[in-house]
Amino acid sequence: METVHATAAVRTRVTIPLTFPDGYATTAEAVTFRGLADGQEHLALVLGHPAPGTAPLVRLHSECLTGDVFGSARCDCGPQLREAVERISERGGVLLYLRQEGRGIGLYNKLDAYALQDGGLDTYEANAALGLPEDGRDYTAAAQMLEALGTGAFELLTNNPDKARQLRDLGADVTATVPTGVFATDSNVRYLSAKVERTGHTIALAGLAAA
Numbered sequence: 001m002e003t004v005h006a007t008a009a010v011r012t013r014v015t016i017p018l019t020f021p022d023g024y025a026t027t028a029e030a031v032t033f034r035g036l037a038d039g040q041e042h043l044a045l046v047l048g049h050p051a052p053g054t055a056p057l058v059r060l061h062s063e064c065l066t067g068d069v070f071g072s073a074r075c076d077c078g079p080q081l082r083e084a085v086e087r088i089s090e091r092g093g094v095l096l097y098l099r100q101e102g103r104g105i106g107l108y109n110k111l112d113a114y115a116l117q118d119g120g121l122d123t124y125e126a127n128a129a130l131g132l133p134e135d136g137r138d139y140t141a142a143a144q145m146l147e148a149l150g151t152g153a154f155e156l157l158t159n160n161p162d163k164a165r166q167l168r169d170l171g172a173d174v175t176a177t178v179p180t181g182v183f184a185t186d187s188n189v190r191y192l193s194a195k196v197e198r199t200g201h202t203i204a205l206a207g208l209a210a211a
């Protein structure tokens with residue numbers, strides 16, 4: 001499919017050994033870029049090596065400071081990130097760490113939205129009540145990064161149909177989606193349910209109710 005965005009270029013590639021608190025360890029090639037559409041410092045981690053004839057696995061992870069760094073149980077971002085690193089390392093592929101905190105509204109606005117959720121609004125209603133988009137994420141930079149890396153056809157690790165839809169519209173060759181794990185807790189079950197009901201995430205609601 002034809003590319004419908006400007007091209008970006010690799011700026012730097014550097015090796016980073018990754019170690020997780022549970023003992024899991026792997027090695028990433030961290031890649032930075034020039035010319036990304038939104039001017040943000042998005043990062044690619046190239047992990048593992050796909051076997052010949054096997055499509056790489058790609059994950060678009062949106063930044064979540066509270067979940068990724070501090071282990072917040074209000075969402076499932078931390079466990080999803082940990083899972084993605086291991087699954088992509090095993091299969092071979094790319095993890096894009098996208099600076100799209102709070103589905104694109106930023107950290108302070110996300111915490112304002114959390115405060116509204118504590119008053120009864122769901123995760124999307126809270127963004128709207130702040131006069132902000134329910135999901136402001138645009139994946140043009142992600143498509144540019146994959147193209148600059150020469151990724152070619154790939155499978156996308158996600159439960160979010162909008163990610164695959166946007167990438168395909170941007171000319172990326174998404175051959176299949178692979179579901180991420182569901183990491184339900186008492187604290188995030190309402191958040192996960194809203195994603196299923198409002199934006200069609202492919203998460204089994206029955207599994208959530210039982211969680």
Ligand SMILES: Nc1nc2c(ncn2[C@@H]2O[C@H](COP(=O)(O)OP(=O)(O)OP(=O)(O)O)[C@@H](O)[C@H]2O)c(=O)[nH]1
Nearest residue numbers: 062063064075100101102103110113123158159160
């Ligand atoms: N505004 C807002 N953002 C949130 C909330 N909870 C989590 N986020 C953000 O949502 C994003 C989560 O992104 P992803 O892990 O890509 O999740 P997803 O879009 O549901 O898609 P998949 O995990 O791929 O299925 C991160 O940027 C979080 O900071 C919330 O209650 N409000």
Ligand SMILES: [Zn+2]
Nearest residue numbers: 064067075077
């Ligand atoms: Zn999160």
